[in-house]
Structure formats: C-alpha cells, structure tokens
Amino acid sequence: MNIRSVRILIRSLLCVLVIGVVPATSFAQVAVGVSINVAPPVLPIYVQPPCPTPGFLWTPGHWAYGPFGYYWVPGVWIRPPRFGVLWTPGYWGYGGGFYAWHAGYWGPHVGFYGGVPYGFGYTGIGFVGGVWAGSVFRYNTAVVNVNRTVIHNTYIDRTVIHNDTVINRASFNGEGGIRAEPTEREREAMHEVHYERTSEQLAHRHTAGENPALRFSANHGVPRTLAMNKVNGRRFNQQGRIANGVHSGQLTPGETRSLERREGNVDHTAHRERQANGGALTKQERQQINRRQDRLSHSIDRDKHNGRHNEQREERR
Numbered sequence: 001m002n003i004r005s006v007r008i009l010i011r012s013l014l015c016v017l018v019i020g021v022v023p024a025t026s027f028a029q030v031a032v033g034v035s036i037n038v039a040p041p042v043l044p045i046y047v048q049p050p051c052p053t054p055g056f057l058w059t060p061g062h063w064a065y066g067p068f069g070y071y072w073v074p075g076v077w078i079r080p081p082r083f084g085v086l087w088t089p090g091y092w093g094y095g096g097g098f099y100a101w102h103a104g105y106w107g108p109h110v111g112f113y114g115g116v117p118y119g120f121g122y123t124g125i126g127f128v129g130g131v132w133a134g135s136v137f138r139y140n141t142a143v144v145n146v147n148r149t150v151i152h153n154t155y156i157d158r159t160v161i162h163n164d165t166v167i168n169r170a171s172f173n174g175e176g177g178i179r180a181e182p183t184e185r186e187r188e189a190m191h192e193v194h195y196e197r198t199s200e201q202l203a204h205r206h207t208a209g210e211n212p213a214l215r216f217s218a219n220h221g222v223p224r225t226l227a228m229n230k231v232n233g234r235r236f237n238q239q240g241r242i243a244n245g246v247h248s249g250q251l252t253p254g255e256t257r258s259l260e261r262r263e264g265n266v267d268h269t270a271h272r273e274r275q276a277n278g279g280a281l282t283k284q285e286r287q288q289i290n291r292r293q294d295r296l297s298h299s300i301d302r303d304k305h306n307g308r309h310n311e312q313r314e315e316r317r
Contacts, residue, residue, distance in 0.1 A: 036099055039176065040070055040092045041216055042169040046226035048120045050147040051077050053230075055137055058129060058144060059201065060089050060118035061227060063171055063216070065101070066209045070216040072223040073208040075120070077230050081106055081195050083135045086127055088189070089113045094174030105196065111189035114173030115180025120144050125183060128160035200231045207232075255303040259296065266292050 040063040048058065061075035080087070090104035091114030102114065110127040121129020121143045129144040130137055133153075139146045142158045170177035182190065197205075208214050214223050251259070266289060273285045 036065060037097060038070075039094070039099060040065075040171045041221045043116075043118070043171045044072070044222055044226060045169075046075070048075065048145045049077070049227050049229040050145045051139065051151060051229075052147060053077075053079075054151050054153060055079065056230070057087055057137065058120050059087050059104075060120065060122055062090060062118070063092070064205060064209065068212075068215050068217060071209055071211070071214045072216070072219070072226070073205050074214075074223070074225050075118075075227040076204055077228075078198065078200055078204075081198050084108060084132050085195060086110050086132075089116070089118055089122060091116045092172035092177075094172055094177060099172055099174075103197075105194040106198075107189060107192050107194045109185070109189040109192060111192075112180075112182035112186040115178040116171060116173065117168065117178075123160070123162075124178070124180065125186070128157070204228075204231045251300075251303055255306075259300060259303065262296055262299070266296065 043063075044061075046061065051058070056077040057080050059076055059078050062073055063070045064073050065071075078087070085106040085108060087106055088104055088111040091102050092099045093102055093114060094100075104113070105111075113122070113124075115124045116122075117124040121127050121140065128140060130139040132138075136153050138153045138155055139151065140157050140160070141148075141154045142156045142161060146154060148154065168178060172178065173180060211225075212218055214225065269289065269292075273282075273289075277285075
C-alpha cells in the first residue's frame with residue numbers, strides 16, 4: 001500500500017468523526033468513506049448538452065476525490081432506474097475541519113443537496129427542470145436543453161428563473177461555502193425510499209477517475225470535458241470552454257459568435273454524416289471531425305490569449 005493510499009484510508013476513518021459534527025438532518029445522506037481537509041474547487045461554468053433520448057434525466061457534474069486528489073465527473077444525461085424517480089445530487093459538506101461527501105440518490109422527490117446551485121434545474125433547492133406525468137417525463141425547456149427533433153414532451157415555465165439570485169459557485173455546504181439547511185419538504189424527501197446510483201452512473205464516475213485530464217492537478221479547475229450527452233457518449237468540451245471565456249471576459253462578443261458558429265458547423269456536419277451512415281461515423285469521418293475540433297480548440301485558446309494581450313495594451317496607453 002503506497003503513502004497516498006494510506007492517507008486516504010486515514011481520512012476515511014476520520015470521516016466517522018465528521019459525522020458527529022454535520023447537521024443531524026444530513027445523516028441519511030452521508031457516505032462514509034471520503035473525508036478530507038482540502039476544500040473542493042469551485043464549480044466550472046459549462047453548457048448543458050441536449051438530452052439525447054426521451055426519459056433521460058440530467059445528473060450535474062461535480063468534483064469527486066480519488067488517489068490523485070479532486071477530479072471532475074462530467075455532467076451527463078442518465079436513464080433513471082425506474083419511472084417516477086428524480087435525482088438528488090451528492091454534495092460536499094464541511095464540518096469539524098473536514099469535508100465529507102454526501103452521496104446522491106434516486107427517489108420520488110428531490111432531497112437536500114447542500115444548497116449547491118448545480119444549474120440546469122438544480123437551483124439549490126429542489127428541481128425545476130421537469131416533471132413526471134405518469135410514465136412520461138416532461139422537460140422544462142426554460143432551464144434544460146433537449147433535442148426537440150426526438151423529444152416532444154416539453155413545456156416552458158420561466159417563472160422558476162430568478163435573475164436576482166446571487167450566483168455562488170462554491171461546491172460545498174458549510175463555512176466558507178454555501179450556507180443552507182434542509183427545508184421541511186427536503187427533510188421529508190430524505191426519509192423516503194431511495195435507490196442507489198445505476199451501473200451507468202458508477203461506470204461514468206469510475207471512467208472519470210481514471211482520466212488524468214479530469215484531475216484538478218492537471219486542469220486547474222477548468223476540465224476540457226465538462227459534460228456529456230450520455231455515458232460514453234459525445235464530450236461537450238468546446239461549448240463549455242467558450243462559456244467559461246464569456247464569463248471571465250476573455251472572449252469578446254465577436255469572438256464568441258465566430259467560435260459558436262464554427263462549433264455549430266462541426267455539429268451539423270457530424271449530424272449529417274451520422275444520418276448518412278445509419279447513426280455512426282466512419283473512421284475517416286471521425287478523424288476529420290476530431291481535426292476540426294482540434295483546430296477550434298486552438299482558436300479558443302488563441303482568442304482568449306488575444307483578449308489578455310488586448311487588456312495589457314490598453315493598460316499601457
């Protein structure tokens with residue numbers, strides 16, 4: 001057993017002590033096994049890929065912890081284990097000097113997830129991205145992205161959008177992060193029948209943990225793969241990086257429009273070629289798409305870099 005593994009084992013044992021200081025209402029959600037003394041990184045900004053298939057539900061991206069430190073688990077659309085259940089995301093909770101992971105679960109209602117605003121319907125309290133109507137899930141396209149060419153069970157409810165909300169990108173609950181306590185409805189949901197993560201979710205997290213590029217030590221909080229349309233599906237790298245550039249001010253409106261237009265052209269080409277080949281790309285087509293994505297990736301880096309130099313030139317004047 002190497003030194004890193006020993007440290008994780010010690011932290012896991014310390015998690016038992018942490019349970020004694022976290023709120024009693026959170027007992028049902030604490031996953032004994034992960035407890036560390038370093039805060040998780042802030043949540044990155046990214047674009048949600050469209051839901052690929054009716055009935056799939058969104059599971060937000062989050063920071064997990066492994067032998068090499070924190071790593072990003074991309075947000076992904078998942079087939080739920082049964083009709084009528086919703087996903088309550090996991091979250092990090094701070095107490096007693098340690099950060100403990102509270103595992104997510106499936107259930108008839110969304111429970112407490114630390115008040116963390118994961119986005120795309122997860123505002124910090126509950127879920128406003130859609131509702132079950134019998135065995136059919138209806139998507140609120142005011143806050144979630146769906147492929148309307150294949151999904152028609154949609155509605156628009158913009159009343160759930162509150163523009164006066166202060167955005168806090170902290171990814172943990174507690175001192176220094178999100179200060180939130182469970183509502184009465186969330187307390188009730190925490191004691192309902194729950195279902196564990198599906199095999200797809202477990203595989204998705206395992207794959208993320210094995211990817212060096214998703215480690216915080218490598219990406220410094222800006223993973224290239226931020227979200228996926230399904231497990232082992234398409235990686236939505238470029239859209240998320242463009243969104244980060246807009247948010248940070250590194251991309252001008254003109255640069256953003258140009259990059260989004262080029263990304264849209266690549267998407268359109270890939271979609272057209274898949275349709276022509278029965279839903280799959282040939283090896284040659286895949287290589288061509290990857291080359292175009294690589295060129296777009298370099299353009300994003302260049303435009304962000306140009307933005308920094310423009311600011312420096314302005315400062316010198």
